[in-house]
Amino acid sequence: MEDVKILAIESSCDETAAAVVVNGREVLSNVISSQIDLHTLYGGVVPEIASRKHIENINPVIEKALSDANCTLDDIDAIGVTCGPGLVGALLVGVAEAKAIAFAKDIPLIGVNHIEGHVCANYVEDKTLEPPFLCLIVSGGHTHLVMVEDYCQYKILGKSRDDAAGEAFDKVARAIGLGYPGGPKIDKAAKEGDAFAYDFPKAKIADNPYDFSFSGVKSAVLNELNAKKMKGEDIVTEDVAASFQRSVVETLVDRAMLAVEETGMKKIALAGGVASNTELRKKFKEECEKRGIDFYYPSPELCTDNAVMIGSAAYFEYKNGTRDGWNLNAIPNLKLGDR
Secondary structure, eight states, X not given: OOOOEEEEEEOSSSEEEEEEEETTTEEEEEEEEEOHHHHHTTTSOXXXXXXXXXXXXXXXXXXXXXXXXXXXXGGOOEEEEEEESSOHHHHHHHHXXXXXXXXXXXXXXXEEXXXXXXXXXXXXXXXXXXXXXXXXXXXXXXXXXXXXXXTTEEEEEEEBSSSOHHHHHHHHHHHTTOOSSHHHHHHHHHTTSOXXXXXXXXXXXXXXXXXXXXXXXXXXXXXXXXXXXXXXXXXXXXXXXXXXXXXXXXXXXXXXXXXXXXXXXXXXXXXXXXXXXXXXXXXHHHHHHHHTOEEEOOOHHHHSSOSHHHHHHHHHHHHTTOOBOTTOOOOTTOXXXXX
């Protein structure tokens, strides 16, 4: 079988990324230009600024990815690009760039679902992992519990009805004065705090036991902070962070283990930015060991937005016959399974 070399582009939020990936699992290069320092000034991602920075960064990032992989565009078999979900302006930069390269070099263009990319990061991390398996995708914009039935084939068991887990992390971090980005800062602060100082709620959804809701726990934290301020009581930031994190982690793990028990699946993977949370990984490991379940998770650099995961997903879509035309567009609300 001939190798398939894919140039992948990711620009769905505030990272401009490019990578060269072979056969969906071998990484020749992985270049990420992050805008975190810029957006930290504003306490979160500013879409217009993100789009402008992508335009500035995308050509140098692609050139470096090709250089690091010791190849040129003539060596590339296909272009994979995130077409959604994400910020529409940011997505358009990557899609336009990918179209231009695909047109100029007359090679296939493959639009990739960003959420599918997060799942596929596990194929890069563990070369032996094959479907079927369960996957919990936890990021700033998405919380999904899915059955990966085959490559490019997903059945959504549950998803967040409101705030995604990562979004709740960001909002709580801002409220307790930790700033942006919230996930890593709460993870760090929680290590110094008492996770049982507060008993924040864990929402259950009556009509689907696999669905998530994190707006309640976020509101509970904000109410607790307001009550303490009004009474003039001290707030121990680390205790709030640890207790909030415990609520979110236990909710995620409980839903995932319920799916393990009810489906009989013996493999489960984590994906997405929040998958690098140390407490979430620890609890998952413990519960999987108790049940004799194989547990997979990407290294931290493959959890956050990157083009390697897009290159992996693009390869499996390529093998599946997916080809996009010049009408490929940014789809900011793209659902998993829609492509």
